[in-house]
Amino acid sequence: MKFIDLNRQYQAYKQEIDEAVSNVLESGVFILGPVLEELETSLAAFTGVQKAVGVGSGTDGLLLALMAIGVGPNDTVITTPFSFFATAEAIMLLGAKPVFVDIDPLTYNMDTAHLLHTVEALKNKGERPKAILPVSLYGQCADMDEICETARTADIPVIEDACQSFGATYKNRRSCGLSLMGVTSFFPSKPLGAYGEGGMIFTNDPELADELRSLRVHGQKQHYQHTSIGLNARLDAIQAAVLLTKFKHFPKEIVRRQERAMTYGSLFQQYLPEIQLPHIKPDRTSVFAQYTIRLPDDKRARVVEHLKTRGIPTAIHYPTPLHLQPACAHLNILKGSLPHAEQAAKEVLSLPMHPFMLVQEQEMVVTAIKEALAKGH
Ligand SMILES: Cc1ncc(COP(=O)(O)O)c(C=O)c1O
Structure with a gap:
C-alpha cells in the first residue's frame, strides 16, 4: 500500500496529461507563458481572488510574499511552531525572527487567544510584528477571521500558509483568499500536485501582485531593468500544463x-x-x-x-x-x-x-x- 498513490491518479488521467505535456514540448515555451497564465486565471477564479502568481514552490511563495511586504533583518513575524520547516525557514532566510504562538490541540492550528496575548505582549515592549503567518494545517483553515481581526486592530498584514489547504473552504470562502496573501504548494503529494516543484500566491491587491511578478523574476519590471532584489522563482510551463489538467478533476x-x-x-x-x-x-x-x-x-x-x-x-x-x-x-x-x-x-x-x-x-x-x-x- 502507498501512503499517497500518485500512480493511480496518473493512470486515470494519463491520456490528457501526456497530451498537455506534449503540447508544451511542441510549443517551445517552457518558462512562464500562456499555459501558466491560463492556470493563474483559473485558480484565481476558483479561490475567488483577483490575482494569482505562479512561483517555483510553496517555499518560494512564502519567501516572495514576505519580501513583498518588506520583511527583513530585525523584523519579527508571528507564526505557529507546528508546521513544516519551510514556514519558519522563509522568515529566517530574510533575517527576521519567528515568534511562535502555540496551537489549538484539537485542530493543530494557531491558538487565537495565544495570538492575541502575544501581539499585546509585543506591543507592550514597543514591538510591532511585520506579519502574521498562520498555517492551515492538514488541509483545514486556521481561524482566519479571528486572526485577521487581531491583525487588523494592530495593523499587521496576514499571510496564510495554505500549502496544505488549497481547495478547503472557510465560511463558504476558499483558503488562499482569506487574508492579504495566501500561498499554496503544488508539491506532488499535495491535494493539487504537480510533477515537480510548484507554488502559487493569491492576492486581491493588484499592486502587490505586480510586485510579486517582478520579484519572481529577479526583481525585474522590464527586461534587464531590476528595481529590486528578487529571486528566480518561476513556475514552469510543463508543471502548469500538468496542474491545469489535474485541476479539471x-x-x-x-x-x-x-x-x-x-x-x-x-x-x-x-x-x-x-x-x-x-x-x-x-x-x-x-x-x-x-x-x-x-x-x-x-x-x-x-x-x-x-x-x-x-x-x-x-x-x-x-x-x-x-x-x-x-x-x-x-x-x-x-x-x-x-x-x-x-x-x-x-x-x-x-x-x-x-x-x-x-x-x-x-x-x-x-x-x-x-x-x-x-x-x-
Ligand atoms: C505548511 C507548509 N508550508 C510550506 C511548505 C513548502 O512547500 P514546498 O515544498 O512547495 O516548497 C509545505 C510543503 O511541504 C507545507 O506543508
Missing part, C-alpha cells in the same frame, strides 16, 4: 478525499476515545492533505511498527516542533514553552490518504491499528 477529488475521511471516521468509531480523529470545525471543510489521528506516544510507536509489518506506511507530521529544531537554536526558546505543539508532536500519526484509496485498503489500515492496540492490553 480537482473538485471531484476533493469530494473523494472527504468521503475517504468519513469512511475512516466510521471505521474508527469503536476505538474512540482512545484515538482522537481529525476535528473539522463546522464552519469549514478540509481537503485532508493528511488524515492525521492522535494517540498516546507509546501506542503510536506500537501502531507504526505493527503497520510496517503489514506493509502499511504511516508518517508523522511533524515529529519536532519548529522552535526545537536545531536550526532554530539561536532563538533560545525553551523546551516546554509551547506545550500543545510539543505534545502533539509526540502523538500525531498520519495514515494513508488519497482520492484513489479503496475502502478495502482503509479497512486494512484500521484492522491493523486495532491489532496493534489489542497487543498492549
